[in-house]
Amino acid sequence: MSTTSVQQPSSHIVNNDDTTSIVPGNDHSTMVEQSNSNEEDITVNNNKTTSTTKKRTRATAEQLAVLEDTFAVNVSPNSKLRKQLAERLQMSERSIQIWFQNRRAKVKHMQKRAQMQMQQASIRAQLYHYHQQQYGAHPYGNHHHPHHQQHHHPHHHQQQQQHHGPPLMPLQPHQQQQHYYRPQQQAYPTPSSARVPLPRAQSVDTIQQHNPVQLPTSTATPPPSHLYYPPTHPHQQWSENTPVESSPTSITTSTHPYNNSTIPTLVPVPDAGPTAMLTTSDFNYGPSTPAATPPAPSTMTNDLWCAPDAFDRAQSCSLAVSDPTMGELVSPVRALSDPIVTTIDPSSLMMTPPATSASSSTTTSSSSESSQASQSAEQQQSQLLDDKNTTININNNNNNNNNNTSLNATTLTIGSWHRLKLRANDLLCVYQPERRMFAWHIADAGSLFRMEISLDAVASIEYIAGECDVLADVHFDISESPQFYMMQQQQQQQQNNKDEVSTKEEQWVQCSDFTENKQASRFFRHSLKGVAHHMKQELLNLMEKHDETRRLVRFIETPIPTALTAAYQPNMIVEDTMFNPHTAASSYMYWNQMANTPFMAEPCSFLS
Amino acid sequence: MSTTSVQQPSSHIVNNDDTTSIVPGNDHSTMVEQSNSNEEDITVNNNKTTSTTKKRTRATAEQLAVLEDTFAVNVSPNSKLRKQLAERLQMSERSIQIWFQNRRAKVKHMQKRAQMQMQQASIRAQLYHYHQQQYGAHPYGNHHHPHHQQHHHPHHHQQQQQHHGPPLMPLQPHQQQQHYYRPQQQAYPTPSSARVPLPRAQSVDTIQQHNPVQLPTSTATPPPSHLYYPPTHPHQQWSENTPVESSPTSITTSTHPYNNSTIPTLVPVPDAGPTAMLTTSDFNYGPSTPAATPPAPSTMTNDLWCAPDAFDRAQSCSLAVSDPTMGELVSPVRALSDPIVTTIDPSSLMMTPPATSASSSTTTSSSSESSQASQSAEQQQSQLLDDKNTTININNNNNNNNNNTSLNATTLTIGSWHRLKLRANDLLCVYQPERRMFAWHIADAGSLFRMEISLDAVASIEYIAGECDVLADVHFDISESPQFYMMQQQQQQQQNNKDEVSTKEEQWVQCSDFTENKQASRFFRHSLKGVAHHMKQELLNLMEKHDETRRLVRFIETPIPTALTAAYQPNMIVEDTMFNPHTAASSYMYWNQMANTPFMAEPCSFLS
DNA sequence: TTCTAATTTAATACA
DNA sequence: TGTATTAAATTAGT
Secondary structure (H helix, E strand, O other): OHHHHOOOOOOOOOOOOOOOOOOOOOOHHHHHHHHHHHHHHHHOOOOOOOOOOOOOOOOOHHHHHHHHHHHHHOOOOOHHHHHHHHHHHOOOHHHHHHHHHHHHHHHHHHHHHHHHHHHHHHHHHHHHHHHHHHHOOOOOOOOOOOOOOOOOOOOOOOOOOOOOOOOOOOOOHHHHHHHHHHHHHHHOOOOOHHHOOOOOOOOHHHHHHHOOOOOOOOOOOOOOOOOOOOOOOOOOOOOOOOOOOOOHHHHHOOOOOOOOOOOOOOOOOOOOOOOOOEOOOOOOOOOOOOOOEOOOHHHHOOOOOOOOOHHHHHHHHHHHHHOHHHHHHHHHHHHOOOOOOOOOOHHHHOOOOOOOOOOOOOEOOOOHHHHOOOOOOOOOOOOOOOOOOOOOOOHHHHOOOOOOEEEOEEEEEEOOEEEEOOOOOOEEEEEEOOOOEEEEEEEEOOEEEEEEEEHHHEEEEEEEEOOOOOEEEEEEEEOOOOEEEEEEOHHHOOOOOOOOHHHOOOOOEEEOOOOHHHHHHOOOEEEEEEEHHHHHHHHHHHHHHOHHHHHHEEEEOOOOOHHHHHHHOOOOOOOHHHHOHHHHOOOOOOOOOOOOOHHHHOHHHHHO | OHHHOOOOOOOOOOOOOOOOOOOOOOOOHHHHHHHHHOOHHHHHHOOOOOOOOOOOOOOOHHHHHHHHHHHHHOOOOOHHHHHHHHHHHOOOHHHHHHHHHHHHHHHHHHHHHHHHHHHHHHHHHHHHHHHHHHHOOOOOOOOOOOOOOOOOOOOOOOOOOOOOOOOOOOOOHHHHHHHHHHHHHHHOOOOOOOOOOOOOOOEHHHHHHHOOOOOOOOOOOOOOOOOOOOOOOOOOOOOOOOOOOOOHHHHHOOOOOOOOOOOOOOOOOOOOOOOOOEOOOOOOOOOEOOOOEOOOHHHHOOOOOOOOOHHHHHHHHHHHHHOHHHHHHOHHHHHOOOOOOOEOOHHHHOOOOOOOOOOOOOEOOOOHHHHOOOOEEOOOOOOOOOOOOOOOOOHHHHOOOOOOEEEOOOEEEEOOEEEEOOOOOOEEEEEEOOOOEEEEEEEEOOEEEEEEEEHHHEEEEEEEEOOOOOEEEEEEEEOOOOEEEEEEOHHHOOOOOOOOHHHOOOOOEEEOOOOHHHHHHOOOEEEEEEEHHHHHHHHHHHHHHOHHHHHHEEEEOOOOOHHHHHHHOOOOOOOHHHHOHHHHOOOOOOOOOOOOOHHHHOOOHHHO
């Protein structure tokens, strides 16, 4: 009993142990002194409101713009820069400092949350698939599970796990927590990233100097492991032949970057080095050779990848130009090659480990100051994907007159990397006959990711019906690593100078393997899971329309026993190790927060 | 402009002078250890809906009961207690935390609103009276003012003062804000109340142990500066010979403590030390002497004063007994003298300044554990009313066969302290011939306050007709400080064992001066304002019925010029200083929120 | 509309 | 400086 109210030891009270202890000599002064340190001194100033404690001055839009801009460049400005900012923004240095602290904390918090969600989704996916195999539930619609509608207790309490009987995976809450805490170990390398010698790609202003027209969205490459959610449009719709609603008008609706309705979210790579890195960037985590290849100017326009708060930053970049005041503060600093402010430094932007395995550091962006960038030489380790320096225009399929064939998969698995289809456009698998390419599209964090597999690289396409013929797997056994691309969404364009920015639609930028631990570069079996009859029909459709694919496809209708199926699916592990956070928390992608999509709601219904 | 945010110099930074030092090799461990303590990660549980953003789970009645109960005891539970609550209520700790945050915000918001309404009412009263003198409008009825119906702008902004033409008192909005924020300064001593050595009066559980019958309503004395609104019956009716509807049945109709229709509200004393403090309380803000006088057991029944959410707390105390689950959580904790849960700690309940001027701490409540109560010895400072250690039974007049004579005043003014009659029983002025006492009754915040003036102390009673004979003032010039009493309302009795609790009706407990800055102890002129012919008739009635008062009353019928009237009414200042927040926001009492009583509606109609 | 759950942000406290 | 926590402001859901 007494243990129930132990209370945090630090702040605990010395006095009372119910022994009518005479409180020693504690005076009000304790209270008084507690209150003094914080606010009295600060609040003396504000003559307007007599509030002494907190003033809670809300930063204005411009202030936020500058702050976010600076944060994009340097998450931890030193006192000097803070002072400048303070003067510039008419804020106290203390406020500046606090703002950056909170901003950093925000990023971390979002990382945590994303991590958690990722794991939860992964677990749910596992449960789902396991449940599929166990009960053979229909994915969309009818559920007659023993557990369904069983524990619909009126209280909407949140810890239903222990109640919901599903004998499988009796996930204990603390077990779950372990999942949450674990990945953070890997995800948090070093908080003091500002002191890392900053290899920088290109300064924003220099980009603007060179391309004064298309400036605003142009920013340096981001920390590869972080993904971003666009403020206004959580997911851009794609226009391939998938039954998703494409909204071409949505690309111009972006408003102010600080849109409360949306939360730019960062997802760190759990335990890998930088991935999803733009090869067009000269960004390196370590000292890089100054002789890095400058990219072609044309590439610049595609350099849309933004760091965690890419959109905010892009916005602020434009502000830096359009706003005369902004130019005073940031641009001169950059021009002076302040190592912190000059470049958009992913390592300073996010707390990713300083390049355990850096991707290709081949091409540098075109800034004239790239020579100034302090570049570390410790990056030449893993050059898995050196040859992807080019930007490929794949967007012919963007026109509606495409005869792509899609596979409505709900899960993509490569190695232990899983990608769930939570929304209509989260996961699109298509075949582009013109390019003889299979392409997996993944929308995440405001960006689109694409993985291409040449038809010639496909050794076989194996359709395996599930045990109950409800779901089926389609395994692509390929002979080489796919190609990886990404595309920043169109909302990035500014409000100010949106005229010419809107021209660069659907520009894919090749990037490095964005899957966890670059598993897509090592595991050459891609497994799609989907509704059996859909998948089958789509495969048949594919074979019919495109003869070249016919030779690859095999149908294995015989329901394979579960154990055997597992053997057939090395990726879809249905065992305890699946819940080892090291393996289960694998998906890099960020889970959409409002994932109340029918897809997720249904398969998990047996949990409730 | 730049001066607005000066900021404290202390916490300023020494650290980084933009030397991009290389981070050595910091470990992840820092991150891991951090994540465990906070609750975000703990929110793992909610797996029902995959929505990560908002779930808006509405708390059930039981949850609310426990929450409100806990809140009544501790408005800011620490993480430990939150955890307990989370387990107990099957809510996430985060939800618990949020609930308390919102609950606190609610209190504050209501405080603000009350404060505002008070001021507005005060302003309106001023305007009303001014208008009376200017135009001689009839108090109830016809209005033909130039400003009527003039500025009925659609926005319900709170700064109507500037629009409403009445030339006098052009209240600036920021001036108003001063009023709002001011009280918070003193009202919030230290947010970390849990760490403050808690001087406690008596633990609830121990009371229950010793007095298992009359337990529930027995609580410690509250922070004197906060007043409370009973949930169900905002104002208890009095049974003195006033034409208000007395409802004796209302004392048993209390329902669930958490009644949405009513808002328990806390009103801090604007700028004074603790006032309206029960002298029977042994509560002290600082270290107390263990030798504090133990109270007589009989006093216990009167120790009904509860802190801000007194009613909820009382209710919850009963819940702690009746509800087995609640008992698990709270009762054992209390029994073990958890400093947070054990006692009803005013300092933890509300944010009052730590007793700048504590009232008499002479008599302690009667619980046998009052000896346990940690009592601070530093309270002997301001003993303005030391001699009021006794509880006086004044309630002989509670019987209907009283021949009290009442004065239907609408305003009571003592010094700069004003009390408006917003509801029928807000302000009752009576003469009790049996006791040869004048008594001003003030109903506020669920408690009744009483101020007594012995007839022998009355030097003169001066009736002064207003300029237009509509309103009149009755000035009581007295020769000594009144006596002050208070009484908790009857709703406080528990549902469970209400048998013997109901016996203690109308027990007045002497207390210290509850007027702002104890002005009633310094200013010996009490001014009543009311409808002229009513006041006059009542005075005449008083003189007729009670000869002993005759010698005191003088009638000054001659309309005195306004200027002169103001001179006669030093309390009713009609000048700019009236709106100095230091003086204007003076009334301690809480204004009923829905103050659309006929009294206020009529005189203020010319404002709308 | 109000009330309330939840989010975001500025700020404080602590280690 | 990071973390936890909170207040204040705000956003929504009912």
